Amino acid sequence: MRTSRVFYIHDPMCSWCYAFSQSWAALQQALPRDMEIVYLVGGLAPDTTEPMPPATQKMVQQAWQRIEQTVPGVHFNWDFWSCNTPIRSTYPACRAVLAAKKQRAEAEPEMIRAIQVAYYQQAKNPSLPETLLACAQEIGLDAETFSEDLKSEGIESELRQQMQQARSMDVYSYPSLRLVHLNTVFPIAIDYLDHRTMLDEIKTIESNR
Template identity: 45%
Template structure:
């Protein structure tokens, strides 16, 4: 794992909480309620930076049956272990699943270019579409629909979604994620200049996370 903090604010003097995620990661969906409470409960002076991990590259190949079963099994495990987390299994009948999350990651970057609030809105829109509405965020057409529903400029979003610079930015975030040694999502790291500490993820309660952050300040 690298020793230097590779953030978008390399000169930031204060602590930065790094959040590594993928909008189509089912465990990130399970973590969402706690993550929202962590963000609102952070000590003063702690900044947040989010990195897209790029769980699965672009693919036009339908997901094999074995992988479909594996992911559905993960959904069932999450429903049992994280109270309140729900999935709509109609997705597996209504859609043609592909192991491809890069389009959704690019959508987050495209939304970010219209403002930080739109980044968060797009992440939630993708998660809600995928996990609750049985819509496929691996398709650009779905992502464009979601952007319009979230109030983004549809034409600008579509242009940014497909712009080569968006892919370059995604690959840079994936590179940073790998240099940090992150192997799973969600992951939290707290940085102090060039030092950092991993913060254990708790899917049920934000307080242990906030306590761990406070202990390192």
């Protein structure tokens, strides 16, 4: 029985997590089949209904530009900035991922992808509940159950618990990878371009202990 687990700490509205999605998918395919993969939402930006300040908008846009320049094949729909009132709030999207998982375990990565597509490719705003509901329906979840779970104390508690677990692993930026092997936490360096460097690091840690 394998004694290791890989933790992927992310935020569904983090542009660098979107940039990492292809490399992350390749890494998952390459990992041993009995390796447990655990997703944790880190919670990038707390609840607010206030419009994103201009300085924050500029910071996010600069991140988009840097990603497009450095990660091949990753592009953003820049219409988002003219079609929406940006809101710096990612907790709703994090709750949506947890609500999806509660309804169907395999819906967790499906919801992450649906939110990323809505945000980065379709220029929709995942800070809004109507966007998250549309994502839920798109991946086949029950809309009424999803809406109720999204506002539930259980999902809020799970969000806080996962955020605290991420902090306990010394994670403060996203995406992050942690290998837990023999009850020890090892940071795995993120590689946006080649999953094999991360795979080699994981194999090295496992073989040396």
